Amino acid sequence: MNKPFETYFGGKGSDGTFQTIINHIRPHKHYFELFAGNATIARHKKKTDYNNILVEIDKDVCQRLSETMPDFEVINANALSFLENELINYSIQRGQNMCIYCDPPYPISSRLSNHRYKHELSDDEHDKLLSLLKQCKCDVLISTYPNDLYKERLKDWHLIEFQSKTRKGSATEWLFMNYHQIDSLHDYSFLGNNHRERQLIKRKQKRWVNKFLSLPQLEQQSLVSILLK
Numbered sequence: 001m002n003k004p005f006e007t008y009f010g011g012k013g014s015d016g017t018f019q020t021i022i023n024h025i026r027p028h029k030h031y032f033e034l035f036a037g038n039a040t041i042a043r044h045k046k047k048t049d050y051n052n053i054l055v056e057i058d059k060d061v062c063q064r065l066s067e068t069m070p071d072f073e074v075i076n077a078n079a080l081s082f083l084e085n086e087l088i089n090y091s092i093q094r095g096q097n098m099c100i101y102c103d104p105p106y107p108i109s110s111r112l113s114n115h116r117y118k119h120e121l122s123d124d125e126h127d128k129l130l131s132l133l134k135q136c137k138c139d140v141l142i143s144t145y146p147n148d149l150y151k152e153r154l155k156d157w158h159l160i161e162f163q164s165k166t167r168k169g170s171a172t173e174w175l176f177m178n179y180h181q182i183d184s185l186h187d188y189s190f191l192g193n194n195h196r197e198r199q200l201i202k203r204k205q206k207r208w209v210n211k212f213l214s215l216p217q218l219e220q221q222s223l224v225s226i227l228l229k
Contacts, residue, residue: 098138
């Protein structure tokens with residue numbers, strides 16, 4: 001799928017970044033990506049058969065998203081207002097069939113550069129965003145850089161820390177989740193902790209698939225029946 005923008009500040013397109021996030025997304029039928037920007041996670045993860053919705057405040061970005069990702073619904077809205085007026089209630093109805101991935105502007109104090117977004121969030125707005133997301137009754141994942149506000153407000157959430165590549169060098173990313181246990185994934189395409197592991201897993205999968213396909217049909221059906229027990 002084509003990128004809406006070749007580069008996008010704060011995007012999750014570097015190798016190892018979007019894969020790590022996708023490897024923590026549980027199965028769902030309704031997907032919402034807030035502060036969509038370049039929509040990196042939505043572009044790479046497996047689409048659902050139901051709702052695939054991108055929410056972005058910038059009209060020009062929404063236009064580009066609509067042009068390059070026509071299979072997605074693009075909503076031009078302020079993420080905080082959308083959460084407050086629609087998404088919290090929608091999450092109550094859909095529950096664990098729904099997933100929200102949120103990639104807000106990094107708190108200014110946490111950034112490695114002096115770059116500023118066209119649409120920034122104040123510390124008070126970050127605080128309100130977290131309060132609204134904590135009211136959602138579905139899976140929620142939030143990306144940010146290390147900062148005290150998120151650490152304190154989400155201290156009861158699960159946190160993973162990993163390194164990502166930026167134009168300024170290596171950066172520490174935080175991914176918060178409002179769940180701790182991951183028994184299954186929505187998308188297994190990027191399984192593995194790094195590129196080498198992902199390649200090894202793919203080769204292993206290919207070998208086992210070929211072995212399975214070489215079996216007589218009744219043996220194939222027998223194995224399937226055992227795996228489905």
